[in-house]
Amino acid sequence: MHNLLSEIRYSTVKLTIFVLTLFFLITLTTIFYNYYRLDSNYKKQVASDATLVINQIDHILDEFNLPMYAAIEELKSSSCDIQEYNLKRVVESSQWFRSLTVLNNGEIICSSFFEPNQYNSDIVGYYTKQKLSLLSSKFLAPQMPIISYRIIRGDWSAFITMHASTFLNILSSTHLSNHGYLIINDDWINTQDQMLSNNRVINDNLLMFASDKYPFKIAFDLNTVTWSEKSIVSYFLLAIILFASFVISLLYIFLTAPRRNFQQALLRNELIPYYQPVISAADQKWCGVEVLARWQHPKKGLIMPGQFIGLAERSKLIIPMTKQLMKIVAENLLANINCLPNPFYIGFNIHSSHLQHHDLIDDCKNFLATFPPNTITLTIEIVESHFVESTNNLPTLLNEFHKIGVTVAIDDFGTGYSNFGYLQKYKIDHLKIDRLFVSRICNTPSETHLIETIISLAKKLNMDLIAEGVETIEQLHYLTRQGVEFIQGFLFSKPIPLNEMLVLLTKPMKRIKPPMIIHQLSFDKKIVKII
Numbered sequence: 001m002h003n004l005l006s007e008i009r010y011s012t013v014k015l016t017i018f019v020l021t022l023f024f025l026i027t028l029t030t031i032f033y034n035y036y037r038l039d040s041n042y043k044k045q046v047a048s049d050a051t052l053v054i055n056q057i058d059h060i061l062d063e064f065n066l067p068m069y070a071a072i073e074e075l076k077s078s079s080c081d082i083q084e085y086n087l088k089r090v091v092e093s094s095q096w097f098r099s100l101t102v103l104n105n106g107e108i109i110c111s112s113f114f115e116p117n118q119y120n121s122d123i124v125g126y127y128t129k130q131k132l133s134l135l136s137s138k139f140l141a142p143q144m145p146i147i148s149y150r151i152i153r154g155d156w157s158a159f160i161t162m163h164a165s166t167f168l169n170i171l172s173s174t175h176l177s178n179h180g181y182l183i184i185n186d187d188w189i190n191t192q193d194q195m196l197s198n199n200r201v202i203n204d205n206l207l208m209f210a211s212d213k214y215p216f217k218i219a220f221d222l223n224t225v226t227w228s229e230k231s232i233v234s235y236f237l238l239a240i241i242l243f244a245s246f247v248i249s250l251l252y253i254f255l256t257a258p259r260r261n262f263q264q265a266l267l268r269n270e271l272i273p274y275y276q277p278v279i280s281a282a283d284q285k286w287c288g289v290e291v292l293a294r295w296q297h298p299k300k301g302l303i304m305p306g307q308f309i310g311l312a313e314r315s316k317l318i319i320p321m322t323k324q325l326m327k328i329v330a331e332n333l334l335a336n337i338n339c340l341p342n343p344f345y346i347g348f349n350i351h352s353s354h355l356q357h358h359d360l361i362d363d364c365k366n367f368l369a370t371f372p373p374n375t376i377t378l379t380i381e382i383v384e385s386h387f388v389e390s391t392n393n394l395p396t397l398l399n400e401f402h403k404i405g406v407t408v409a410i411d412d413f414g415t416g417y418s419n420f421g422y423l424q425k426y427k428i429d430h431l432k433i434d435r436l437f438v439s440r441i442c443n444t445p446s447e448t449h450l451i452e453t454i455i456s457l458a459k460k461l462n463m464d465l466i467a468e469g470v471e472t473i474e475q476l477h478y479l480t481r482q483g484v485e486f487i488q489g490f491l492f493s494k495p496i497p498l499n500e501m502l503v504l505l506t507k508p509m510k511r512i513k514p515p516m517i518i519h520q521l522s523f524d525k526k527i528v529k530i531i
């Protein structure tokens with residue numbers, strides 16, 4: 001039994017862990033899936049933005065080549081005096097560059113911006129170090145970084161200067177406008193026109209893209225990107241998933257709490273048997289007991305079956321509960337076998353699900369084997385509904401019970417079923433008249449006829465009758481006169497714990513005599529006398 005309970009506990013714990021882990025994994029996967037889906041979509045978006053920016057900058061630089069080469073060619077054949085005006089016109093008409101300067105053998109020949117007195121090697125070196133340079137302007141606009149672009153044709157070369165913002169504006173038009181950088185050689189500038197040292201920017205989350213045509217790169221720093229910029233939807237989705245996880249976990253814990261409590265009760269042996277005497281109507285002596293479960297709750301006290309049998313059935317703990325009761329009853333009664341009348345009737349309520357359970361027969365065999373032979377009559381009480389709705393294996397099962405000496409009783413007989421065909425179909429030993437009928441004895445002729453019909457039906461089918469819920473002397477005598485063999489009810493005793501039962505067994509059962517006065521009951525015009 002303990003093994004079975006531990007098994008149930010173990011499998012429940014396993015199931016709980018499994019469900020929670022599964023749930024946790026699903027939630028986590030969903031979160032990561034969404035995160036990475038958004039993240040990879042996001043990275044794709046950044047890459048496509050980067051391609052657009054690079055193409056646009058490449059295109060602008062391409063456009064510079066033509067006027068620069070043209071200026072070199074012009075200056076090869078004419079002087080700066082003549083060409084200076086043209087250079088200035090070219091610059092004015094360009095929406096991009098701010099100066100155009102032509103050099104020969106490294107010396108400035110003509111410039112749209114520099115005066116001849118500024119044509120020194122300092123300027124030349126500064127602006128023509130690289131094909132493309134990012135510089136802080138010395139002359140153009142002191143506060144604004146500039147870009148210089150140089151082309152070479154033989155001994156001749158030319159460079160233009162332009163505001164870095166020309167390219168930075170393009171960078172700013174992307175989704176990550178605030179997190180973009182333009183990198184020329186090793187010089188970094190952000191979209192706010194600030195030149196930075198690269199070690200302030202380099203990190204693992206930096207996406208960098210290089211132009212194939214020109215020596216520049218652009219970079220986006222994803223580290224500085226906030227969630228809200230990535231996607232407010234993903235944020236919201238995460239919150240919903242986490243909230244749903246929380247609610248479902250709470251629901252799970254809340255809904256499974258009664259089952260867990262009951263399971264704990266079984267493990268702590270809080271489910272105990274109470275015994276209600278079954279009395280022989282003929283001599284009013286003990287014949288046996290019906291075992292009725294009680295939950296001895298450590299805080300709530302004694303809990304009646306009406307409050308937990310349903311839970312035990314729903315949570316599939318009714319079988320372990322019955323097995324545990326059988327074990328306790330066997331121990332209780334074996335220890336006191338000498339106090340018991342011989343043979344002693346013991347009735348257990350068996351739930352219909354237990355009848356499908358393959359080891360019920362073994363449990364009954366083991367129960368009987370606990371006692372010396374022929375000292376105990378074990379009866380399993382099955383509610384009427386199970387016979388009516390029974391499956392095909394019921395006849396086989398009933399045969400098996402009879403083979404091992406277990407008798408079968410229909411419990412709560414007559415409650416709600418009008419088709420009694422099953423009574424002939426199955427071999428049933430006892431019929432327990434429900435206390436509803438017993439309580440109506442002598443009420444009206446029709447109700448009395450009903451119980452008479454049940455009694456005569458049981459007799460015709462050779463079944464022993466046990467009347468449940470006998471509370472009054474009138475009911476007792478009426479049932480005795482009708483030939484009901486066994487009586488159970490508060491008139492003799494309520495269900496009691498073992499110690500009280502043992503005390504009761506030592507005393508002779510109180511004998512209930514017929515009423516001294518002739519009791520007259522009037523049903524319409526008939527007079528019935530109960531003596």
Ligand SMILES: Nc1nc2c(ncn2[C@@H]2O[C@@H]3COP(=O)(O)O[C@H]4[C@@H](O)[C@H](n5cnc6c(=O)[nH]c(N)nc65)O[C@@H]4COP(=O)(O)O[C@H]3[C@H]2O)c(=O)[nH]1
Pocket residue numbers: 276291292293294304305306309318322325349350351411412435468469470471488489490491495
């Ligand atoms: N008013 C009144 N009541 C009387 C009188 N004589 C007996 N009773 C009550 O009638 C019920 C008889 O049990 P039941 O019909 O099998 O009905 C049982 C049975 O269906 C179920 N039950 C109890 N123990 C078990 C169990 O171990 N296993 C299963 N499967 N069901 C159980 O719970 C039901 C209720 O059990 P209890 O509360 O113990 O209620 C018991 C008993 O206390 C009386 O004279 N007057």
